[in-house]
Amino acid sequence: MLQREVVTYGDYIIEEEEWNGRLTDKIMLSIKRVEHGKYVYERYEGDKRVSSRFIDTSVSDSLHLCIYPVVAVYTPQPANYAKHLLLKFKDPLVMDVKSSLECYIKMPVEVGIFEMYDGRATMIDVFATKLIKYALYGMPDNGVICRYRESTVYFKMPKAEPLAEAVAHVRLHNYLDRIVTVNMLVIPIDGIDLYYSGSEAMLDTVNAVIKQGIRNEVVEVKVEEGSESGWRKTNVNPAVVARSYTMELGF
C-alpha cells in the first residue's frame, strides 16, 4: 500500500491512480482507478477489508470524494431503526418554575463517505467509530426506537471526540408552574445536515420547550435551522425534513 495521507472531514478531488487516506489508527480508506472513470473504493480496519464499492464516473476525469459527519442513524447497516436520538443526561437537569437554560451536549455521529457529482451527493459508505446503541423511548406498542447516548451536560462548549461525536447547543425552557427534572431529550435527527471543522462536528441549536400538552406534560423539541460561523455545512440531505418532535411519553 502507498503512503497514507491523514484525512479529516472535507472534500477530496482524486486524480491519482491510487489514493489512500488514514482516518484513525485503525481505519484506512483506499481508492484505486481500474480504468478511465472507474474506481474501486475500499475501507480497511487494520489489515481487514470491511467494505468495498465499485464507482463509475465515466463522465469525469477525477473522483470527487467527500468525507462528512452524518447523523447517527445509518449503522449497523442496513438497519434504519431510528430517526431520533435519545439523549440521556448523566446528571438530570432540575429546572425552576418558568425558567430557561442553555447548555451543550455531546451526541454520536457516523462518518459518511459520499461521491459528489453535479452538486448531488451519493453515499457510498457509512460507519461508526464507536460502539453503537439504540434505545426504546416509550412502550413497545406506542414508542419509538432511537439512537441512544448518555451525555454529561456542559455549560461551556466541550471538545467532541473527532470522527465519533458532535456537539449540540441546547436551549431548554420550562413553561410549567412547577419545578421539573429533565432526564432525557429525544431529538429528531434524521435527514439533518451537520457542520464540521477538521475532524469535529456540530449540530444546529436544539430548542426544547417543556409545557402542558393536551393530556400530559410534554417537551417540544425542535432542531432550529441556522448556520454556525466558522463551520462548514455538509449539505447532503434533502431540504425538507421533520425537525421537530413532541415527547409525550415522559422526560
Added chain:
Amino acid sequence: MVEEIALGTIEILGTRIELLKVLISIAIVAAGVVVARLVRIPVSYFLTKYAPQAAPLASKAVFWIIVGVAVLSAIGNLGVELTGVLLAGGIAGIIIGFAVQSTVANLFSGLFMQIDRAFRIGDAIEVAEMNVAGVVTDITAFSVVLRRFDGVYVRIPNEKIFTSQVRNFGRNIARRVEVTVGIAYKEDMNKAIEVIRKIVDEDPRILALPEPRIMVWELGSSSVNINVWCWVPTQEFFNVRGELVKKIKEALDANGIEIPFQQVTVWFGDRGKGKVKEEEMDDKGGGLRLPSLNERG
C-alpha cells in the same frame, strides 16, 4: 296509444299507470343513483383512510343499498303493491341466507376485522387455534391469505380468524429476547453474568433501554440457570435470538465456564463405597444393574 298519452296514462303489464307517476319514478331512481354516487365518495375516502382493505367492498355496498331503496320507492310510487314482492323477497332471502350463511359470516367477519385492526398486510401473525403462522399477504372480503414461514400459501376464512386468538409478532416495534443459560454449580455466577453482560452491551441491536436483565433465575437439577432478557427491534428478533445463544456459548467456553450436561449422580452408600463395581454391570455390559430388593436385604 296516442289516445292513452293524451289521457296521461300508460299501461304496463295490464296495469294502467299515470305517465306523471312514471316520470316521477324515473326521477326517483335517477336521484337515488346521484345520491348513491355522492355518498360513496366520502365513504370511500373515509374507509380508504381508516380501513383500506374494506373500502372497495363497503363503498359498493353503500352505493347499491341506496340505489335499491330508490328503486323500491319508485316502484311504490307507481302504485305497484310491494307486499307480495317483499314477501317473496323475504322468503327468497331466508333460503339464500341459509345457503350463503358461511359466506355472509366471512363477509361480516372481514368487515369487523377491519374495524378491529388486529393485523395488517405484511404483519407476521399466528392463528393459535389453527396452529398456523406466517406473513399476511392479502386480506379480502372473505379470507386472509398467509405466506407461512416455510413458504406455503394458506387461505383462512375470515370467520375462523375473527373467532380465533391471533398473535401479531410485528405489531410492536420492539420484542424481548429470552435466553436461559445453565452453568455448573462450581462456577462463579458473577463472572458468568459479567461475560454475558459484555456480549449484550456490545451488540448494537440489543437496546440500551429498556435495560437488558441478566438474572440468576433458578437452581436447577444440573445447573445454575441464568436468564437473559433483552429488548431488540422487532425486525431483529430472530437474528439476535439465534446469534445470542451462540455468542454466549462461545464466550463462556472461552472463559472456562462449564455449561453442564443434564446428569444424575447415583450413590450406593457403603456397599459400593461410592464406586460402581464391575459385577454390578448387567450381562451385556451396557448398563448398571441395580441390586434387587432381596439383595438390599
